[in-house]
């Protein structure tokens with residue numbers, strides 16, 4: 025029983041109530057940074073876009089929706105929404121901290137490269153990407169205005185983003201919808217530059233093989249392709265290429281997971297098959313890819329974020 | 344757009360796509376075919392070398408020009424067709440086309456070569472419903488006819504069928520003695536034997552057109568099976584069905600389209616390119632021109648509008664450049680699990696969402712668009728540089744606005 029139309033109605037409603045497109049606890053966007061001592065203001069601002077923090081909740085929501093798609097369909101979803109979806113979509117404890125762990129690794133890597141990023145704390149805003157991707161242009165346009173103001177007011181010279189969807193919002197959509205063109209770079213670009221300038225040292229030792237899964241929007245939008253490869257290799261990983269890679273990479277299916285978890289899973293399984301043909305370890309560069317591919321992997325193939333693989337090669341971690 | 348109907352369309356679209364995606368047979372067949380395409384197309388491109396870029400550029404320019412002044416080129420093409428003795432008819436919608444062709448069919452049999460546009464018009468079904476005997480002669484399309492389903496890919500309509508299923512369809516549908524574990528060669532031979540008679544006795548041959556040159560009225564058709572030559576050459580009457588977007592300014596452009604399509608189908612050079620400019624004729628007796636020599640004595644050209652002229656005036660215009668090479672389908676992750684079950688009545692995948700918008704309306708297409716991943720894989724392979732994902736997202740907006 026399809027849930028698509030019910031989800032399409034639900035997303036803007038949730039967004040209006042909470043500022044987020046899916047149910048997640050209060051403070052989810054800022055909690056990950058506690059104890060890191062990140063300044064509120066600085067030349068370099070780490071703007072997370074919220075996707076990493078939301079990843080565990082997205083994954084839990086998609087699992088819940090998958091059950092509804094199999095059984096009850098949209099009607100049951102409507103009933104569940106009235107009862108409060110929060111209860112339906114609690115991620116398992118083992119996964120709840122995934123986004124925080126990745127973001128903290130990104131901060132550690134940036135610091136090792138000589139950058140001290142600022143972070144907006146409780147003011148951090150969701151990027152709005154799902155609104156855009158589902159076609160809610162009016163909502164997204166309003167959201168983009170607020171986001172542009174927030175980022176401009178931060179006074180940062182450079183905004184660093186952790187994932188491709190947030191990158192697309194900063195590099196393509198804010199200019200298009202608001203006229204504001206932030207100077208935005210991927211953290212992988214910063215790390216790669218630091219590596220080449222000799223300002224970042226990763227402990228190189230044989231860490232075995234892994235296969236890299238290029239996110240569509242890095243490969244076909246933002247030009248982040250070789251940087252992660254160079255970084256992984258500098259850490260001593262042997263990077264293998266799947267059949268479709270770089271500009272020809274294949275999508276993980278994640279973008280359609282809310283409307284049809286079944287279709288998304290089929291797409292993820294196809295992609296995982298191509299990846300697993302090369303190695304049993306997959307490096308992903310995007311929280312959406314993580315949720316989709318790890319869902320398809322069912323634990324049989326290791327799917328982890330590139331930041332986690334890289335952080336293992338920080339001298340502190342090697343200690 | 345009324346919310347209730349859009350909700351229903353969206354849920355229907357999802358239902359159809361998911362059930363196809365969950366069918367392991369469909370998925371395996373699509374996986375094999377797309378991997379084969381992934382090897383064959385670059386091989387054909389290497390074979391054609393530097394020509395590829397030149398062809399792409401030429402065809403892109405020709406198609407852009409034609410779409411920008413569509414009505415002008417329709418008129419020019421019709422004049423040129425009349426000049427070479429063909430009979431052009433501009434049809435607005437499917438029913439008109441079915442009636443026109445039924446009027447030419449006599450008692451049949453009618454032989455078809457593969458045409459997505461004929462499929463769009465429901466031409467074969469329309470004739471069958473009027474009790475006329477009709478045979479598809481493209482092998483893939485014949486299998487689709489026998490299975491009662493819909494074509495799955497712009498170039499490879501039967502990609503979703505395994506060889507075992509093909510053997511069963513031919514055995515049951517044609518009564519040909521083909522064993523269960525028949526090799527593809529045996530299936531092909533059985534079909535050839537069966538169709539020979541139909542070709543010879545056909546009252547009418549219906550083909551598509553890869554391109555129609557406005558300057559000369561020349562129709563160009565490219566193929567490897569050889570069935571198009573027979574469909575367009577043996578019956579006394581030939582009807583070519585061409586969407587108006589098939590019109591290109593010149594005969595050179597039309598050849599460029601044919602070559603480019605061959606490359607994108609994974610075979611270069613193509614086995615056959617057919618040029619048809621008017622009915623067959625001879626002037627060998629007293630220099631008196633007689634229409635109808637060994638080929639058809641009548642050539643009718645159905646120029647199909649069915650939403651295209653309207654689309655040419657809107658943001659949907661870019662899709663009129665599409666040459667239906669199907670490359671966006673081979674690379675689309677949604678299409679690779681759902682085939683044309685993610686699509687409208689005829690067209691599926693990225694190009695199919697947009698063609699559905701043109702031929703079946705934006706409402707249906709908006710529902711389909713919601714299943715697009717926005718991954719841009721189609722954008723980078725499209726030889727016509729059609730901004731597929733961006734245009735599809737524009738359709739999403741219509742769906743979102745409707746429920747919002």
Ligand code: SF4
Pocket residue numbers: 497664665666667668669670671672693694724725726727728729731
């Ligand atoms: S949209 Fe482009 S890639 Fe797809 S069938 Fe048309 S021409 Fe080919």
